Amino acid sequence: MRAYVMSRYGGPEVAGLTDVPMPKVGPGQLLVRVRAAGLNPVDFKIREGKLRIIQRYRLPAVMGNELAGEVEAVGDDVTRFAPGDRVFARVPKEAMGAFAEYAVLPEDVVARMPDDVDFAMAAAVPLAGLTALQALRDELHLGPDSRVFIPGGAGGVGTFAIQIAKWLGAHVATTASQRGRGLVERLGADQVIGYTTERFQDHLHDVDGVFDLIGAETLVDSFAVVKPGGTVVSVAALPEPQTALKDLGRGRRLAALFWLISFPLRKAARRHGVRYRFLFMHPSGTELAELAGLIQDGKLTPIIDKVYPFDRIADAFTHLESGRAKGKIVVTM
Numbered sequence: 001m002r003a004y005v006m007s008r009y010g011g012p013e014v015a016g017l018t019d020v021p022m023p024k025v026g027p028g029q030l031l032v033r034v035r036a037a038g039l040n041p042v043d044f045k046i047r048e049g050k051l052r053i054i055q056r057y058r059l060p061a062v063m064g065n066e067l068a069g070e071v072e073a074v075g076d077d078v079t080r081f082a083p084g085d086r087v088f089a090r091v092p093k094e095a096m097g098a099f100a101e102y103a104v105l106p107e108d109v110v111a112r113m114p115d116d117v118d119f120a121m122a123a124a125v126p127l128a129g130l131t132a133l134q135a136l137r138d139e140l141h142l143g144p145d146s147r148v149f150i151p152g153g154a155g156g157v158g159t160f161a162i163q164i165a166k167w168l169g170a171h172v173a174t175t176a177s178q179r180g181r182g183l184v185e186r187l188g189a190d191q192v193i194g195y196t197t198e199r200f201q202d203h204l205h206d207v208d209g210v211f212d213l214i215g216a217e218t219l220v221d222s223f224a225v226v227k228p229g230g231t232v233v234s235v236a237a238l239p240e241p242q243t244a245l246k247d248l249g250r251g252r253r254l255a256a257l258f259w260l261i262s263f264p265l266r267k268a269a270r271r272h273g274v275r276y277r278f279l280f281m282h283p284s285g286t287e288l289a290e291l292a293g294l295i296q297d298g299k300l301t302p303i304i305d306k307v308y309p310f311d312r313i314a315d316a317f318t319h320l321e322s323g324r325a326k327g328k329i330v331v332t333m
């Protein structure tokens, strides 16, 4: 089968389309004929070796972290799916394998696609949608009357985050350039600050929480706009001890390392009476089924910037790595 494979760590030149053996389905697993796969910044971060401290892959490896397709075959003990089902998934972190004609997945990361949604749209949901749900509901505990700030609302995660925060009942402030302003307004953002012309600190104060998608100075500056006792959840900066213990299920050694590298950030947060949390999202078929329900009910719309055919996946990566995507980038097989 055709697959997009990275042969070593490095720039775009270390990955390419090639023929690889079909994966074999085992007990508790599904063989899925992939019809579309979503791209995410984590794909090129893995390729560049930036996540090696968290996850090492045996190379060469088929890349790709989320997909939509049809169940082709099921292994022993699979109870919830049958051949022909239209499904989508964020693949297990230690596996990758979505940029291929077929992929094997454990049953528990898979959910049925919403009706009336095509494969390209479904493939855009799992990674960014689950990240937003887990950050806003499970970490920030947003509810009616919460005020949340989401720097970077126009990208893959941000376009889900604005809609999910509104669904949870929160007041949403976000940042966007002129290119993204119309989009984030249409998605329901209550307050849009132009990050190229304005300082968000001049417009915001006493929010309950921040969901940071940008990192660096944006993250540090965001501590000042949160009310004391609030939380800043980032998915774009440095991991802290809970990332190792809670998100990665790893031991105290990695937690100690993350304690050390996040020390300056946690100290800066503490100065404002704020808690800093770095979330590393996890696959979940159950939560993905919830997102499918929201899409089905018209409460959540995946935003797609561009769909590329699989044989142009290198162009799709160039687009993603420009950092300018509005919503998601998807390839179709």
Ligand SMILES: NC(=O)c1ccc[n+]([C@@H]2O[C@H](COP(=O)([O-])OP(=O)(O)OC[C@H]3O[C@@H](n4cnc5c(N)ncnc54)[C@H](OP(=O)(O)O)[C@@H]3O)[C@@H](O)[C@H]2O)c1
Binding pocket: 040, 041, 042, 045, 127, 128, 131, 151, 152, 153, 154, 155, 156, 157, 158, 175, 176, 177, 178, 179, 180, 195, 213, 214, 218, 234, 235, 236, 279, 280, 281, 320, 323, 324, 325, 326, 327
């Ligand atoms: N830890 C995790 O589990 C996890 C999960 C998912 C994502 N992430 C991380 O989260 C980050 C965002 O992911 P994504 O998929 O949303 O990325 P993305 O789709 O590539 O984000 C691109 C968008 O960001 C906007 N942007 C760029 N710089 C900005 C700034 N300074 N202020 C406001 N907006 C800005 C761009 O708008 P303009 O073009 O208009 O400037 C563009 O629309 C990435 O670092 C990714 O790796 C982490």
